[in-house]
Amino acid sequence: MAKKVKYYFDTESLAYRKIKPKLSKKLGYIGLFLLSSALFGFLCFVVLLNTPYFETPKDRLQAREIETMKLRYSILNKKMEQIDEVLESIEERDNNIYRAYFNTSPIPTEQRKAGFGGVNRYKELEGFNNSELVINTSKRVDVISKELAIQSKSLDEILALAKQKNKLLAAIPAIQPVKNEQLKRMASGFGYRSDPFTKARKMHQGMDFTSPTGTPIFATGDGIVKRADNTASGYGNHIVIQHGYGYETLYGHLSKYKCKAGQRVKRGDIIGYVGSTGRSEAPHLHYEVHKDGKPVNPINFYYGNISAAEYSIISKLANQENQSLD
The missing domain is CATH 1.10.8 (Helicase, Ruva Protein; domain 3)
Incomplete structure (x- = not known):
């Protein structure tokens, strides 16, 4: 298609003449075209940068680093x-x-x-x-x-x-406090028992061993004698041994002592003799074991001088609900 040519009427020559566009105007059109093209191209570039379909090398590198981080985590x-x-x-x-x-x-x-x-x-x-x-x-x-x-x-x-294992094992009360070869001296066990005086059912916090007055009483574990007196109500003459590691043992109703407060004793040492002092119905030893300030069943601590069969026998005797001797 041929380019349109524009004319104008010259009044002096009374003839039509061609309109020749000025060079500056041509250059202006060219400049405007280039500027608009550049703006359009820049806008397209920005749009592409913000779409997931166009990634720069830096974006790809960051994406790989993120995936690597997720994998490592x-x-x-x-x-x-x-x-x-x-x-x-x-x-x-x-x-x-x-x-x-x-x-x-x-x-x-x-x-x-x-x-x-x-x-x-x-x-x-x-x-x-x-x-x-x-x-x-x-x-x-x-x-x-x-x-x-x-x-x-x-x-x-x-x-x-x-x-400190050896000290610990030596300190734990691990034998019976009186000789009891035939296992016949255990009169009352740990638990609720009938009170010999009031006949009411109450908690018995130890074990009673019947023995003639004067029968030797043994320390059941290494320790230090905390007290040997008769100032605690009901126990009469009694001994308390601190064994350490949270253990204490109590021996009540003694006829006499063979130790004093502050004395260090070893398992098997004679510390006193059976009697019937205090709140007692007959000659016997009332024996208690305490762990961390709480009374526990002494029968669980006789493994040092009885067999499994003997433990079974004494356990049955101890579990019988009968009358305690104190």
């Missing part, structure tokens, strides 16, 4: 799951074997698994695309670190107890 969480399983096994053995063996209270689960209260420790990790993943992983690391610290301290305690 996933691997880290799997490793922490394995650490959790191993740690739980160690904690179970610690509570149910090591601490039980050394007669030490287990560490409560709520203490082992306690989190971190108070100030938000992870505030600086908030506000990012993967904040939840990073925060949860950080929390798990902190909790495991705390559990490991508690378990490490516990094993230090167990190690210290192991070094």
Whole structure:
């Protein structure tokens, strides 16, 4: 198609002449075209940059780094799951074997698994695309670190107890307090029994062994005599031995003493003689074992001088609900 030619009427020559466009105007049109093209191209470029269909090399590099980070966190969480399983096994053995063996209270689960209260420790990790993943992983690391610290301290305690094992085993009350070869001297066991004076049913916190007055009484474990007097109501002449590790034993209704307060005694030492002093119906020894300030059944502490068969016999006798002698 031919380019249109424009004319104008020249009044002087009375003729039509061609209109010749000025060079500046041509250049203006060209400049405007180039500017609009540049603006349009820039807008298209911006739009492409903000769409998922166009990635710069830097974007691709960052995307790979993010995926790599997610993979590493996933691997880290799997490793922490394995650490959790191993740690739980160690904690179970610690509570149910090591601490039980050394007669030490287990560490409560709520203490082992306690989190971190108070100030938000992870505030600086908030506000990012993967904040939840990073925060949860950080929390798990902190909790495991705390559990490991508690378990490490516990094993230090167990190690210290192991070094004192011989002292511990010597201190635990482990024999009967009077000679009882035929197992016939056990008159009343631990538990609710009929009171010999009021006939009311009440808790009997020890065991009664019938024996003639003057029968020797033995310390059932190593320790220090805490008291040897008759100032406690009902027990008459009595002895209390502190064995350590939370153990105490009491020997009541004695006819006389063979030890004094502050004296160190060993298992098997004669500390006094059977009698019927205090609130007693007949000559006998009232024997109690206390652990951490609470009375416990003495029958569980005779493994030092009776067999399994003998334990079965004396256990049946002790469980009979009869009348106590004090």
